[in-house]
Amino acid sequence: MDAIDLFAGAGGFSLGAQMAGVHVVWAANHWPLAVDTHSLNHPGTIHSCQDLQQADWRDVPNHDVLLASPACQGHSLARGKEKPHHDALRSTAWAVVACAEYHRSAVILVENVPEFSRWVLFRPWCDAMQRLGYAVAPHVADAADHGVPQHRERLFLVCTRSQYPLHLELPKQAHVPIANVIEWDAHPWSAINKPGRSEKTLKRVQAGRAAFGDRFVAPYYSSGSGLTGRSIHRPIGTITTKDRWAVVRGDSMRMLQVPEAKAAMGFPAAYRLPALQKDALCMLGNAVCPPVSADFLTAIRQAA
Incomplete structure (x- = not known):
């Protein structure tokens, strides 16, 4: 099976596809550094650096599976106060519809935050997909249930050209x-x-020590475990696009480092990321956990 990867970022969706035996023939992202990173790790893939809302889908290779992770920042509760640019971020999801209209991919797998389903245009988006002949099956998956040491709930929309949702x-x-x-x-x-x-x-x-002893992790912002810390004997909370998690050991502490965040996202140690921690963490926080996408694509192949 061949796939394309829209909004490919660092390549978590592509790596998951590779793990599931799916070949990613083409990948695109608007950020040059992300495209360079994806190219380093997936040299057999054709790459395009562009705004996908301006894409000419005739230039995209034929494929069986369309993978897409449109911008989540406009949907996520972590965005804070609603701002005008959030509309532009949310609108990236329409690129999936445009690509589907031209290519009529056999399977489309879309990943986003669960709040995507509460978008005011989610039903019209699903209606557009249905008018193109797709049955849309929403799934919410926690990365921790797929062997990733991180609680990370994401919405996966399995869109198939079938009579009933898969x-x-x-x-x-x-x-x-x-x-x-x-x-x-x-x-x-x-x-x-x-x-x-x-x-x-x-x-x-102090609260973390009282609850978990000398070794634990704690986020630097947000409520929940931001007030109490978190046991190291369970998956960590969501890895975000910025330094968030601190590691405490006795009387010392430090921030979670890129190799640790990479492992917490389910990427292998050999996967190459930008040298600057800021850029690497941004890509990881926006990425799809490879083992989760691999499990979805494996299940889809088995159901075909």
Whole structure:
């Protein structure tokens, strides 16, 4: 089976396809650095750096599967206050419809945050897909159920040219603790009680120690485990596009590093990312967890 990958980013969807025995023949993204990163890791794929809302779909190779992860920032609750540019981000989902109209791909697999289904235009989007002959089956999957040491719920829309929606029964794996991928002795640490450390951080550390002992993780923002910390003996919370998770060990702490975040997303250690931590974390936070996409595509192949 051949696939194309829209909004390919660092290549998590493409890597998952590769794991499932699907060949990604073409991939596109608007960010040159993401395209370069994808090219490094998927040299056998044709790459295009462009705004997909302006794409000429005649230039895209024929394929069996269309993979797409349109911008989620306009849907995610993490976006904060609604802003004008969020409309532009949400509208990227229409590129999937435009590509489907031209190519009539046998299978389309779309990934986004669960809030995508609450978009005011979600029903019209589904109606457009249905008018093109697709049955749309929504699935919500937590990456932790697919062997990834991270709780990360995402919506996957399985769109097939069939009379009825294809609802998949995906096997669930045992959860992997984040402790398994933390490199305790590989990165520099700093003292928790040092000049300039914020009072809020100190309170989070104190609460984490009381709940989990000397070793735990804690996010630097948000509610929930942002107030209490989180046990290292369970999957970590969502990896975001910015430095979020701190690792605490005794009287020292540091931020989660790129190799650890990469493993927490389900990418192999050899997968190449930009040298700057800011860029690498941005790509990881926007990525699709490869094992999750692999499980979806494997189930789709088995159901075909």
